Amino acid sequence: MTDTKPVQRDAYAMILDAIDLGVYRPGDRLVENELAERFGVSRTPVREALQRLETQSLLMRDGRSLIVASLDHNQLAELYVVRTELEGLAARLAARHAAAEEVRVLRQMVAEDHERLGDPAALNRANRRFHKQIHLASHNRYLVQQLDLVHRSMALLANTSLAIEGRGADALVEHERIVAAIEAGDGDAAYAALAEHISKAFETRLKHDSANDPRL
Template sequence: MTTNTPKKPEGSTILRRGEPRSEQAYKHIIDGINTGTLPPGTRVTEADLAERTGLSRTPVREALNRLQLEGIVVNDPNRGTIITELDHSMMSELYAMREVLEGTAAGLAARHASEVEIGFLREINERDATLQNTTDLVNNNKLFHSTLYRCAHNRYLLKMLHSLQESMMLLGRSTLATPERAEAARLEHAEIIDALEKRDAQAAEALARKHIREAFKIRLKSTFENPTST
């Protein structure tokens, strides 16, 4: 005798043993922002998210409350709960914090990163020259930065940087989609790695800060040329 197992809604979250359901709902929303299926300004409701994930409303509500505390979603008077849209001021504040934190991470990495870790950073960066697809470049860039963060060997800084990265998702399209930026970023990464190899913490921090400022310039240029995008 066989029984039919009810199918879960299309696009639903696969339940993972031992992981809290609120965490699964949280990850579903974060993944949606990352992939562009939940872009900034999108209205999100408990009912819709529960249907999408196959979870009950309670864990979805908990996930939305957590995201609201983190500034990833906000309550709009006219639209209800939406994925946060960054205005110019918020974007400037975000890049200012990124410059401070990533600069600090680079400085600490110059002091604490092992030779193997620095070698891995160079390997990641050199891979950029072989990549043509923007998605591959973006993923490789994320790997470079997350590795640099870990090279700082400071758990509290790492936690703050991971939180910052979640807010960076709200910016939408990567600056690496701009042709000239991809090559410039690779060269800037190489300079940071050179400073790490020389154990020059001051230079590493200065170069990392410059790298973020250059990315911000491209972001501003894109925003001014296309006011409908962030």
């Protein structure tokens, strides 16, 4: 007999994806019944998902409402420090442990991403996949778990630095250096290339935010 039970949809994952994709941006209010209707689930899993996201500081209270949290300058700097160290470690371990097939996948990703340079949203999604592939190539499950938490917090950034003119092409050059170091089995070079890549992204974001600050 065929099981016709409907597939349970993960409300937490769907809300998190919506934040990550910019459907809900920092400051946006999340309403339980509206989310339930949007994602086609009951209100109970939505309520539980919202509580979980609040516990993880991805949502914050604004009176009685829950809104998507935002990162101030200090939080942003702290996040990039942690991200640099953890991503650098992932690249170092990938240089030691990545299989030849994993390196080929990374190379293919970089080659294909050149075709996405005119589409910042697509390039941003591809960039996340590229970094995730490096995490997995580290072959360290505990590091992957910690990096998942860091990238969850990255979803709170209102925009991607890859949308800033010239940054996309520069990022792909940096990706090529990272892959070359991993392929060469040079852990120190892989760490340095990845750390420089994150530093350049942070610097680009800071300059853009400063230039577009309405208070200045």
